[in-house]
Amino acid sequence: MKKTYLFTQFIFLFILVMTVAFSPASTESTETVVTEHSVSTQNIDSQEKQASLAAFDEMMKVVMHKRCMNCHPSDDFPRQGEDSHLHYFGIERGKDGHGLPAAKCGTCHQTENNDYSGVPGAPHWHLAPRSMGWQGLSKAEVGAAILDKSKNGGRSLEDIIKHMTEDPLVLWVFDPGVNHEGTPREAPPISKEDYIKAVKKWAETGAHLPE
Amino acid sequence: MKISFKLNGKAQTVDVDGKTPLLWVIRDMLHLKGTKFGCGKAACGACTIHVNGDAVRSCSYATKFAEGKEITTIEGLSPSEDQLHPVQQAWIEEIVPQCGYCQPGFMMATAALLNKNPNPTDEDIDKSIINICRCATYYRMRKAIHRAAKLTQASLPATATDQTAEQIENTH
Numbered sequence: 249m250k251k252t253y254l255f256t257q258f259i260f261l262f263i264l265v266m267t268v269a270f271s272p273a274s275t276e277s278t279e280t281v282v283t284e285h286s287v288s289t290q291n292i293d294s295q296e297k298q299a300s301l302a303a304f305d306e307m308m309k310v311v312m313h314k315r316c317m318n319c320h321p322s323d324d325f326p327r328q329g330e331d332s333h334l335h336y337f338g339i340e341r342g343k344d345g346h347g348l349p350a351a352k353c354g355t356c357h358q359t360e361n362n363d364y365s366g367v368p369g370a371p372h373w374h375l376a377p378r379s380m381g382w383q384g385l386s387k388a389e390v391g392a393a394i395l396d397k398s399k400n401g402g403r404s405l406e407d408i409i410k411h412m413t414e415d416p417l418v419l420w421v422f423d424p425g426v427n428h429e430g431t432p433r434e435a436p437p438i439s440k441e442d443y444i445k446a447v448k449k450w451a452e453t454g455a456h457l458p459e
Numbered sequence: 460m461k462i463s464f465k466l467n468g469k470a471q472t473v474d475v476d477g478k479t480p481l482l483w484v485i486r487d488m489l490h491l492k493g494t495k496f497g498c499g500k501a502a503c504g505a506c507t508i509h510v511n512g513d514a515v516r517s518c519s520y521a522t523k524f525a526e527g528k529e530i531t532t533i534e535g536l537s538p539s540e541d542q543l544h545p546v547q548q549a550w551i552e553e554i555v556p557q558c559g560y561c562q563p564g565f566m567m568a569t570a571a572l573l574n575k576n577p578n579p580t581d582e583d584i585d586k587s588i589i590n591i592c593r594c595a596t597y598y599r600m601r602k603a604i605h606r607a608a609k610l611t612q613a614s615l616p617a618t619a620t621d622q623t624a625e626q627i628e629n630t631h
């Protein structure tokens with residue numbers, strides 16, 4: 249009888265302990281730990297996003313500058329000069345962005361700046377494709393176009409970073425030479441080194457775009 | 460620096476600062492005066508020559524870039540002294556020049572255009588021949604360019620003419 253009583257007590261206690269152990273309160277406390285963890289992950293994520301957006305702003309000081317924009321028109325006509333007027337002589341993009349027969353970019357532009365004539369030059373001087381026309385777009389829209397493979401020539405993020413930080417035509421903007429009057433062209437407001445650093449940082453931190 | 464290229468089919472080597480405009484070399488060192496200086500800013504086209512068959516403004520072309528290239532000036536446009544290039548023939552027939560200063564550049568630009576587009580429309584001409592003529596001979600020039608296109612096609616051997624006709628067909 250006594251044995252049966254003790255066994256019943258044991259079973260009762262066992263059930264009680266198990267009930268407490270797996271009670272909702274206990275589940276809540278496990279969840280609290282998980283939530284704290286995700287808060288800290290979210291903090292890191294948001295810090296990284298902030299860093300990415302700051303780097304984006306920095307690099308866009310170059311990308312949105314007239315030295316880049318003049319050859320990223322949203323129509324078929326390059327712009328030129330500090331006021332981004334239509335390229336003189338009615339120059340057009342042609343089939344491949346290199347102009348028209350007998351009025352190609354290479355008729356006047358060579359692979360480096362010409363200080364005698366004031367004609368700017370860099371390797372493969374040509375107009376960006378129509379899909380990469382940036383005139384009239386916001387910074388965020390330009391950023392989205394840069395990342396969009398259907399617009400950027402099928403480039404991955406890695407290809408984009410290489411193009412933006414190594415292509416001599418892109419980097420020409422930091423050494424834009426003199427104009428026809430011998431006056432130096434305006435360069436973007438940050439240095440080449442800071443721009444390259446910003447592009448890489450933007451990519452490393454997730455290539456975020458402003459909403 | 461020493462720079463070697465072919466000028467009107469003949470090998471040439473010049474020793475100049477590589478940044479010297481090719482126009483100076485052609486006119487002042489190699490004494491071919493047909494290529495003219497108008498603006499020196501790649502704006503007027505008076506200095507147009509061919510580099511590997513493409514129209515190039517030689518006032519804005521550093522001589523170092525000519526290394527290993529085929530350069531043609533107005534003096535080398537026709538295949539020989541007693542045979543006119545179709546563009547030259549058309550220019551005579553349409554009596555294009557007035558003072559004549561800009562004309563070599565226009566003729567070189569036209570020859571480059573016809574190489575790429577053997578039958579240009581008025582619109583093609585307006586868009587590609589963007590040189591400047593102070594005497595405003597544009598109207599006669601347009602007629603001469605159409606004439607040169609016809610002469611070029613007539614001068615081609617039959618098979619080449621057929622091919623050109625086919626090309627033209629395909630572009631329309």
Ligand code: FES
Pocket residue numbers: 495496497498499500501502503504505506507516517518519
């Ligand atoms: S002299 Fe070269 S374009 Fe005017």
Ligand code: FES
Pocket residue numbers: 556557558559560561562591592593594595596
């Ligand atoms: S004919 Fe005189 S400038 Fe053209």
